[in-house]
Amino acid sequence: MQDFRQSFSHAAQLIADLDPTLIEIVLLSLKVSLTATLLACVIGMPLGALLATRRFFGKWLVSVVLNTLMGMPPVVLGLLFYMVLSASGPLGWLQLLYTPGAMIIVQTFLVLPIVTALTKQIIEDAWSEYQPLLQSLRVGKWGSAQTLLWDMRTSLLTVALAGFARAISEVGAVIVVGGNINHLTRVMTTAIALETSKGELALALALGMILLLIALTVNALVFSTRQRVTV
Amino acid sequence: MNDARQNPLLPLELKSVALTIGGRPLLSGLNLKVTTPGVTTILGHNGAGKSLLLRLLHGLGTADTGTITWGRQSVAATAVKARQAMVFQQPILLRRSVAANLDYVLQLPHARPILSRKQLLNLASLSAVASQPARTLSGGEQQRLAFVRALATGPDIMFLDEPTANLDPDATQWIEDLIKNARAKSIKIFLVTHDIGQARRLSQDVIFLNKGRIEEHTDAASFFHRPKSAYSQQFVNGVLPASPQSAQ
Numbered sequence: 001m002q003d004f005r006q007s008f009s010h011a012a013q014l015i016a017d018l019d020p021t022l023i024e025i026v027l028l029s030l031k032v033s034l035t036a037t038l039l040a041c042v043i044g045m046p047l048g049a050l051l052a053t054r055r056f057f058g059k060w061l062v063s064v065v066l067n068t069l070m071g072m073p074p075v076v077l078g079l080l081f082y083m084v085l086s087a088s089g090p091l092g093w094l095q096l097l098y099t100p101g102a103m104i105i106v107q108t109f110l111v112l113p114i115v116t117a118l119t120k121q122i123i124e125d126a127w128s129e130y131q132p133l134l135q136s137l138r139v140g141k142w143g144s145a146q147t148l149l150w151d152m153r154t155s156l157l158t159v160a161l162a163g164f165a166r167a168i169s170e171v172g173a174v175i176v177v178g179g180n181i182n183h184l185t186r187v188m189t190t191a192i193a194l195e196t197s198k199g200e201l202a203l204a205l206a207l208g209m210i211l212l213l214i215a216l217t218v219n220a221l222v223f224s225t226r227q228r229v230t231v
Numbered sequence: 232m233n234d235a236r237q238n239p240l241l242p243l244e245l246k247s248v249a250l251t252i253g254g255r256p257l258l259s260g261l262n263l264k265v266t267t268p269g270v271t272t273i274l275g276h277n278g279a280g281k282s283l284l285l286r287l288l289h290g291l292g293t294a295d296t297g298t299i300t301w302g303r304q305s306v307a308a309t310a311v312k313a314r315q316a317m318v319f320q321q322p323i324l325l326r327r328s329v330a331a332n333l334d335y336v337l338q339l340p341h342a343r344p345i346l347s348r349k350q351l352l353n354l355a356s357l358s359a360v361a362s363q364p365a366r367t368l369s370g371g372e373q374q375r376l377a378f379v380r381a382l383a384t385g386p387d388i389m390f391l392d393e394p395t396a397n398l399d400p401d402a403t404q405w406i407e408d409l410i411k412n413a414r415a416k417s418i419k420i421f422l423v424t425h426d427i428g429q430a431r432r433l434s435q436d437v438i439f440l441n442k443g444r445i446e447e448h449t450d451a452a453s454f455f456h457r458p459k460s461a462y463s464q465q466f467v468n469g470v471l472p473a474s475p476q477s478a479q
Contacts, residue, residue, distance in 0.1 A: 020428060137316075138313065147325070147335075151327065
């Protein structure tokens with residue numbers, strides 16, 4: 001119990017002192033996960049809107065695959081990208097393995113199915129309502145997609161936040177392609193895993209507290225935006 | 232633009248139009264010519280095909296057979312669609328402010344606005360709520376907004392699909408005033424309604440549908456005073472059709 005209290009006290013001290021190692025890890029985590037979420041939104045939201053508003057052969061299969069990929073274990077995705085980015089892999093020449101770039105790529109693909117599938121669902125619901133109006137006004141497919149994305153922007157913000165929460169909290173993918181290298185690819189979740197295995201609970205706890213704080217902030221934002229989605 | 236020569240989309244002609252969905256013929260053998268300005272009301276019981284016909288006339292669906300022409304141009308022609316607008320039974324409003332709903336239509340590349348945003352807001356008496364989210368308006372206000380938004384495209388033809396079905400008498404009066412205003416601007420109106428009183432008040436001519444077929448197309452005075460078929464007479468007199476249960 002004494003150790004437990006000491007660890008919490010030390011962790012709080014690290015946060016209060018803005019410990020440089022702690023800050024470095026937090027900033028890298030935010031940089032990687034925010035960039036990945038942004039990329040996933042830029043690709044996934046228009047893609048989701050198009051999937052929702054267009055009819056094509058195999059649409060059902062695409063939806064099933066997307067929903068399946070939402071539950072993809074991060075460590076499996078990490079393994080796939082490890083093979084693709086390793087020296088003997090098809091993209092080995094990019095020399096991205098064990099860099100923040102590789103972590104951004106793998107998290108982008110981790111978040112992409114979530115953003116695309118949730119966007120598709122939201123836009124499908126809105127499309128079934130807007131379709132007669134937009135067809136009557138002769139708004140084209142791209143114009144319709146733009147209109148729907150804009151009008152559903154508050155709901156889509158919650159999608160982006162859900163994607164970010166997925167990215168910032170995962171450990172399996174970034175540890176495989178990032179390698180958890182000190183001062184280079186160490187992020188909050190991988191640092192927590194490492195420090196815990198070493199028995200250095202203070203830094204792990206401090207990072208855990210910050211991670212929880214971020215999760216709390218994201219959920220508060222999701223909740224407050226949902227409250228505003230009334231019109 | 233008070234007669235067929237002046238409205239570029241008149242006459243409307245239907246030749247042998249039919250539509251079957253799921254093996255069920257919903258519209259069949261429709262032949263029609265509409266040349267009159269003003270309000271043409273489409274009447275009939277539920278399932279008669281009124282709203283379906285309205286959608287075909289607006290090009291929102293395609294008939295299996297037959298042709299629909301507006302001023303001798305195909306219903307699918309871009310020039311035709313650009314001059315038409317529709318108001319739905321349930322107003323479909325964008326998740327934006329009242330003013331932004333109007334701006335959206337006014338800024339469409341093919342819009343030919345004849346009224347400014349301010350004039351449209353005044354026409355619908357919505358100036359005071361211009362910045363309010365459209366979906367927070369009352370049902371009557373929402374339908375007024377939907378009406379003037381359709382008007383914002385500068386149409387020659389307006390399709391109104393039971394625009395007052397869910398409204399109280401005051402709100403209905405508002406919409407009827409807007410219809411009269413549009414009619415006075417030489418806009419040809421096709422109105423679907425279940426309200427016979429409304430049809431009497433507004434119509435120049437009536438298309439009466441029965442089970443997907445045109446039972447009667449005549450001027451309003453003739454239809455309401457001397458309906459030709461027994462079925463039309465029953466409808467005008469408010470006689471309920473025999474229920475399937477009693478038939479059994």
